[in-house]
Amino acid sequence: MSPTERDESGAGGLDRAAAILGAFDATHRELTLAALVARCGLPRSTTHRTADRMIRLGWLDKPGGRYRIGNRLFEIASLAPIRMELREAVLPFLQDLHHATRITVQLGVLEGGQILVVEKITGHRAMPMLSQVGGIIPAYCSALGRAILAYSDPAVIDSVLRGPLPARTPRTLTSSVAIVRELTAVPERGWAVEREEGNIGVSCVAAPIFGPLGDVVAALSVTGPSQFIRADRIGPAVRMAASAASRAYAKGR
Structure with missing residues (x-):
């Protein structure tokens, strides 16, 4: 595991994921990469890398080049x-x-x-x-x-x-x-x-x-x-x- 992967698997990675999830709201349900970067406040490369990881986890989805909240989060939220x-x-x-x-x-x-x-x-x-x-x-x-x-x-x-x-x-x-x-x-x-x-x-x-x-x-x-x-x-x-x-x-x- 590379230093970057180790960092993203720990608290730092969770903070980045939280920042990306926080970029979405009722009026921003789908975001381009540029809009996601602007709203989450992370560097572009970090946003892209973290978002890709979140897509693999089902936390985000990316139909048509725009990011949106993934179904897996909906499934988890329903258990609250x-x-x-x-x-x-x-x-x-x-x-x-x-x-x-x-x-x-x-x-x-x-x-x-x-x-x-x-x-x-x-x-x-x-x-x-x-x-x-x-x-x-x-x-x-x-x-x-x-x-x-x-x-x-x-x-x-x-x-x-x-x-x-x-x-x-x-x-x-x-x-x-x-x-x-x-x-x-x-x-x-x-x-x-x-x-x-x-x-x-x-x-x-x-x-x-x-x-x-x-x-x-x-x-x-x-x-x-x-x-x-x-x-x-x-x-x-x-x-x-x-x-x-x-x-x-x-x-x-």
């Missing part, structure tokens, strides 16, 4: 507890909620100051402005984030609201005081609301999902055109779906 346990427990209730509302439903978990979208059902009403499964959205200005933060430890809330809170639309709440006020209203009514703070014309209602110890683990939501999202009408259905999902998830743990 968040997919095998949480998603499988909640999915029937997401399907019921979508059937009842005919509007996009989502499942999300808190990761740092972001919400990771774990599952999404859109049906025939496509909403391309929303994050896809595996995408992230800010927790402070999303109903999914607020539904989770409302039941989180003060330290978690503080860490999310301590950083920059940029306005994504003219309606985005960017004051930590105003956001905390929103959070305090969630437990009483049972759902969180976001009105065109992420995308103009789009509103969302979300409710928390709890684990067997009573700790908040996720949230589910209904998201759609503002004219169809009446929190007073949709909120109770979202809350009931989240409550049923909580029982199913806790039972399976």
